[in-house]
Amino acid sequence: MIEFINVEKTYPNNVKALQNINLKINKGEFVAVIGLSGAGKSTLIRCINRMHDISDGQLIVDGVEVKKLRGNEIRKFRRRIGMIFQSFNLVTRTTVIKNVLVSFVPQLSFFRKVTGLFSKEHKIKALTALDQVGILDKAYVRVDQLSGGQQQRVALARTLAQNPDIILADEPIASLDPVTSKQVMDDFKRINQEMDISVIMNIHHVEIALEYADRIIGVREGQVVFDGKSADVTDEVLDHIYKGKAEEIMEEVKGEQAYV
Numbered sequence: 001m002i003e004f005i006n007v008e009k010t011y012p013n014n015v016k017a018l019q020n021i022n023l024k025i026n027k028g029e030f031v032a033v034i035g036l037s038g039a040g041k042s043t044l045i046r047c048i049n050r051m052h053d054i055s056d057g058q059l060i061v062d063g064v065e066v067k068k069l070r071g072n073e074i075r076k077f078r079r080r081i082g083m084i085f086q087s088f089n090l091v092t093r094t095t096v097i098k099n100v101l102v103s104f105v106p107q108l109s110f111f112r113k114v115t116g117l118f119s120k121e122h123k124i125k126a127l128t129a130l131d132q133v134g135i136l137d138k139a140y141v142r143v144d145q146l147s148g149g150q151q152q153r154v155a156l157a158r159t160l161a162q163n164p165d166i167i168l169a170d171e172p173i174a175s176l177d178p179v180t181s182k183q184v185m186d187d188f189k190r191i192n193q194e195m196d197i198s199v200i201m202n203i204h205h206v207e208i209a210l211e212y213a214d215r216i217i218g219v220r221e222g223q224v225v226f227d228g229k230s231a232d233v234t235d236e237v238l239d240h241i242y243k244g245k246a247e248e249i250m251e252e253v254k255g256e257q258a259y260v
């Protein structure tokens with residue numbers, strides 16, 4: 001379980017990105033975090049694996065208080081939490097399987113690190129992960145020959161190969177077309193359901209969030225302003241989460257009408 005207790009995050013430039021966050025996310029949940037740009041979605045997700053330190057409160061992941069972890073403990077902790085980014089973060093000049101095998105590097109002996117020799121067991125794990133996201137046939141293809149959706153699947157396979165309990169996804173479909181986005185979201189859903197891996201995703205596409213996530217966390221100005229089932233998200237709820245944006249659009253429309 002992931003638990004936020006009165007979590008606050010203030011960046012060094014004094015921007016208060018998170019305030020008074022109290023949340024409990026159970027194992028196996030599929031959660032979408034939605035809200036305006038700058039609302040604090042990325043910060044909220046990135047505190048979970050300590051890419052960002054919280055400024056106050058407690059963040060507890062499966063009984064571990066994240067801010068108390070030191071050095072090697074942080075590396076070990078992060079191995080249980082996969083992270084998927086909008087930009088895939090792959091080495092595009094090399095093969096798909098090598099990109100997945102990279103996830104095992106921290107576990108290798110010095111000899112294997114230096115020689116780049118992966119064990120048979122690691123190779124089987126990497127191929128299994130590629131099979132789980134439907135791109136086993138691409139294992140020996142160079143990443144730069146794949147489509148955006150296929151590249152995101154490689155990133156997902158690299159994460160799966162670590163055998164994570166939690167996957168954090170920061171705008172995973174932001175640079176994909178609608179059809180590919182659906183395919184990648186289907187992968188996330190299947191992984192969530194079949195492997196019981198919690199998925200916490202920051203996403204701009206509200207309709208997709210509602211279609212795939214079981215739970216929606218709405219963030220506005222660093223605070224949780226909605227936390228409930230996707231099925232309970234009405235237009236009024238969305239107005240509340242995106243308050244301010246509607247007025248801005250109306251002003252823009254008015255401005256354009258005046259121009260016309």
Ligand SMILES: Nc1ncnc2c1ncn2[C@@H]1O[C@H](COP(=O)(O)OP(=O)(O)OP(=O)(O)O)[C@@H](O)[C@H]1O
Nearest residue numbers: 011012013015017036037038039040041042043044
């Ligand atoms: N490294 C940083 N240093 C200082 N301020 C930051 C930093 N990262 C984010 N912020 C600020 O914190 C606030 C929350 O940012 P965050 O990136 O979490 O929002 P977001 O909801 O994910 O936005 P987007 O959808 O545009 O990515 C914003 O005001 C942002 O400018």
